[in-house]
Amino acid sequence: KQEVTQIPAALSVPEGENLVLNCSFTDSAIYNLQWFRQDPGKGLTSLLLIQSSQREQTSGRLNASLDKSSGRSTLYIAASQPGDSATYLCATDVYALNFGKGTSLLVTP
Amino acid sequence: DTGVSQDPRHKITKRGQNVTFRCDPISEHNRLYWYRQTLGQGPEFLTYFQNEAQLEKSRLLSDRFSAERPKGSFSTLEIQRTEQGDSAMYLCASSPQGDEQFFGPGTRLTVL
Numbered sequence: 039k040q041e042v043t044q045i046p047a048a049l050s051v052p053e054g055e056n057l058v059l060n061c062s063f064t065d066s067a068i069y070n071l072q073w074f075r076q077d078p079g080k081g082l083t084s085l086l087l088i089q090s091s092q093r094e095q096t097s098g099r100l101n102a103s104l105d106k107s108s109g110r111s112t113l114y115i116a117a118s119q120p121g122d123s124a125t126y127l128c129a130t131d132v133y134a135l136n137f138g139k140g141t142s143l144l145v146t147p
Numbered sequence: 148d149t150g151v152s153q154d155p156r157h158k159i160t161k162r163g164q165n166v167t168f169r170c171d172p173i174s175e176h177n178r179l180y181w182y183r184q185t186l187g188q189g190p191e192f193l194t195y196f197q198n199e200a201q202l203e204k205s206r207l208l209s210d211r212f213s214a215e216r217p218k219g220s221f222s223t224l225e226i227q228r229t230e231q232g233d234s235a236m237y238l239c240a241s242s243p244q245g246d247e248q249f250f251g252p253g254t255r256l257t258v259l
């Protein structure tokens with residue numbers, strides 16, 4: 039069974055810092071890896087999808103990389119803002135998504 | 148594109164009652180998924196449909212749970228004889244064939 043782990047579990051940074059969220063997975067036989075954002079009590083917002091043949095994807099201040107051979111993905115957030123405060127979840131899929139527990143990010147003004 | 152919608156957004160029920168949730172996927176998305184999320188955890192897969200066919204069910208989906216997707220459009224998730232352990236956020240997602248999944252706002256279930 040695929041195990042997805044996210045480190046750190048929580049992170050607090052001052053506004054403007056660049057930061058990296060880590061995701062590791064045990065089974066490299068995946069189709070896609072997807073990063074999500076979740077605000078308290080809300081549903082999930084898709085941030086980036088990396089297909090298994092790709093190495094990275096970028097959207098605005100976000101950049102996600104994928105290394106299937108080592109079972110790792112990172113989400114890089116540039117110039118963090120208080121509005122980035124949320125829980126960030128990574129998930130791998132074969133047909134359904136296997137999620138980590140998330141990294142709770144707080145960006146302080 | 149109006150996104151994935153779920154109804155109701157919140158449901159409070161007493162133990163032993165039956166509840167039903169509805170999910171309307173993004174139009175023309177032929178895959179529809181149900182997940183359950185408890186506090187502090189990532190979502191866990193329950194079941195998914197390819198059009199009207201239910202292709203996979205998790206071991207989490209006990210006999211008290213049933214899901215349908217008639218005509219391959221909206222889907223319903225019913226929980227019979229609810230238990231306090233069923234309290235969770237129930238999330239629905241849809242996708243084109245095997246691609247990026249888009250989630251709805253969820254239904255928060257509280258079983259008293």
